[in-house]
Amino acid sequence: MTPAEIDDAFHALADPTRRDIVRRTMTAQISVSALARDYPMSFAAVQKHVAVLERAHLVQKHRHGREQLVRAIPATIRRTTALLDQLESLWRDRIDRMDAVLADDDAADPARPSLTPHHPIPTRRKP
Amino acid sequence: MTPAEIDDAFHALADPTRRDIVRRTMTAQISVSALARDYPMSFAAVQKHVAVLERAHLVQKHRHGREQLVRAIPATIRRTTALLDQLESLWRDRIDRMDAVLADDDAADPARPSLTPHHPIPTRRKP
């Protein structure tokens, strides 16, 4: 997933109408015109929203007769979630590192709860 | 998390510079000017990026002498991840429902693998 693709994905999700379209097309295929009926905007506007989602690979369209059915692509959602998880993991790693430092420094008390405040802790050296 | 807040969060994350700022401030507090030195744009531009992240509650600033230290707010990342997980869960629920339908319909074969293609499956009724 290139940075540009990530940009597209997050940008696409930064709009309530588009998030709703993704939500609805996760569990069913819905035509563009059927989608358009439920939003307070023109058909063309909804068409553009779908195009944005398509560009971000969050949905796919495929013809069925004269209508264009839209369905979400779960894999892209998953990969976007994974990106955020990665950010979160930085935080966890940070806590782990702090824990490790504290453990090295204060190994005599294994019952110590793993509290890790934001600010550096004044280390108490063993005598 | 209101829709507008969700908009702000995704919009803030839809830019590589801002994602990088979040990434870096997850594990350390960095001043705005220190951040600004590492991007090919003016200080004011970076200042604006931080403001966007701040508005989305993805980072917090706090004064330390004459500099303004930036740190990420993991809780907001987590809540954004949770939103995407929720979308994914729709997909899982859909699969579960399909499985349930197939189980009701074909309970005699519990060894059947849980394959659930996108297209509706022609149900084969028991005689």
Add this chain to the structure above:
DNA sequence: ATAATCTACAACCTTATGGTTGTAGATTAT
């Protein structure tokens, strides 16, 4: 054949976005 429906796309308008430069206020260092 004709009408109705669904889609595609262009042209246009308004506002938001992402960048710039410039000026001024606080705070720290010399």
Add this chain to the structure above:
DNA sequence: ATAATCTACAACCATAAGGTTGTAGATTAT
């Protein structure tokens, strides 16, 4: 005291975003 650093913020500019209307092409229904 003066200079250097960090920040805040305004003004400006180009372009992208999100909406509109209008026209035309396919496909289905009457």
